[in-house]
Amino acid sequence: MYLERIALANFKNYENQKLDCSPRLNCLVGNNGMGKTNLLDAIYYLCMAKSHFNLTDNAIARHHEAFFRLEGHFVLHGKKEKIVAKVMPRKLKELERNDVAYAKLAEHIGLLPVVFIGPDDIQLIREGSEERRRFLDNTLSQLDQRYLYELIAYNKVLHQRNALLKNLAERSGGNLSLLDVYDEQLIDPALYVLEQRAKFAQKFTAIFQSTHQYISGRGEEVQLTYESQLLENDLGDLLANSRQRDLALQRTTKGIHRDDLVFSLGEHPLKKFGSQGQLKSFLLALKLAQYEMLRQNKAVPPILLLDDLFDKLDAQRVTHLLRLLTEGQFGQIFITDTHETRIAEIVAQFGVEYRRFVVEDGKIG
């Protein structure tokens, strides 16, 4: 699977640009702030129906513009796939596949698998559990459409339950029976998500550990542990037992929205004890393992978006990464970099047909 051509209109700092891509390797060179990351985000958007950076569609439309449009021409199993994303004022976002609008955006997820590796991955370690759940959900949603539907169903009821808790607190009481209904409705989707996350963590750990060994060049013991209140407790009991607390706090304190994926190095938490180099190896291995997991389970290799990666890595990790990228089973790759010479060196190592683009202030040459 690969992206053959992309057209951007009013997407971030791009007014109107087109790009014909290589099916293997594409290098985007340019100074800081020119739009390299934005272009990767546009590709990500066409695959995932949203920005990699969790931006609202309003923030994506070019300054002083109210709409944006992306058009991607992909080749999937030898067949052309035209994907169009349109965001217009006062209208719901539209996504089309071959000129037919999707009824739900979720239907699209998983069709064009994608992995984005960039500097902000560090948030997976630094930030709270939400980032790590996002990583789990992003991967699992691309692997299993039902997972995404169950997650959406769960989040919808959770939202309603939280709104009710707030409402009950504001009115100092009221009818609690609706809480029973919401509690019941949370259970089935939560169980499905829980089961898939637990299975995933198990399979993923093995891939992650071998990728980590390859990248770091060392046999350090790294571990991922999936944590959920539901692994040893029934959600119905948890919700019933925490109801008074939930009413006081005006939010749901138990459920799969509190799950975490804990990273450790030996017996210690990575966040507290990992050196800068260890964090880098861990993150890179995590994302490359995500790629591998998707590659093994989808019928096509995902698109790999590498944002400013080579700048931040030391020579040894660059060598290991390049060996992996050139010897492994990768499909189409997009690389951004600020340095011409570094890009030239990378390209030379690949030895494949490639395209090089210069990005300058929202223009691609």
Ligand SMILES: Nc1ncnc2c1ncn2[C@@H]1O[C@H](COP(=O)(O)OP(=O)(O)OP(=O)(O)O)[C@@H](O)[C@H]1O
């Ligand atoms: N909605 C928007 N409208 C117009 N410009 C925008 C919008 N959102 C972001 N930008 C601009 O895009 C530029 C950043 O682009 P991008 O992050 O792609 O840079 P980059 O080339 O990847 O640089 P770096 O090497 O620093 O990561 C900034 O100048 C920013 O002001």
